[in-house]
Amino acid sequence: AIQLTQSPSSLSASLGDRVTITCRASQGISSALAWYQQKPGKAPKLLIYDASSLQGGVPSRFSGSGSGTAFTLTISSLQPEDFATYYCQQFITYPLTFGGGTKVEI
């Protein structure tokens, strides 16, 4: 199975900060990567698919980049509602796998 390693596992940031989260795949996955946001007690929400395509309704401060084995999720200016845990997921092959998550805290 393809392993996805996210870094950091947690980070502290302030309102207005630029935040970057990294996801590395154990083998090349082209651009078949999605990013999700999960708040406590809630279901995950799709932010980005195909590494850089913004899901409808998601604010433009979220962006994704990368291909092959290295990917990033960037929040250009952190807002109060962005404090959450973020997961990457590969969809190039089965079994579908998620990264371990990055918790963004104040």
Added chain:
Amino acid sequence: EVHLVQSGAEVKKPGESLKISCKGSGYTFTSYWVAWVRQMPGQGLESMGIIYPGDSDTRYSPSFQGQVTISVDKSTSTAYLQWNNLKASDTAMYFCARGVQLQRPSPFFDSWGQGTLVTVSS
């Protein structure tokens, strides 16, 4: 609007059986994959398996193969996740999710159910 509505929380004893559900609405149920995702307390997301309601093609992640059964009832647009012998380690939140396959071998998930909390305790 796409909706996935899951069945309510369950409390079971070890060794018991359980079947939880996920009802889709607002879209053509048979044209999208439905996945089940486990989240153990305080932990991350794990894909358990996925089913294509159109032809019941089912793929299990290796860790869950033989441990659970995923099925679907097209007539009611409902997917199911079933256990025959629950263990305390099955205690978790379980999410269903709609899988979108865009010119890729496998899907990502654009809509999620609200989650079903399963507690297994003697």
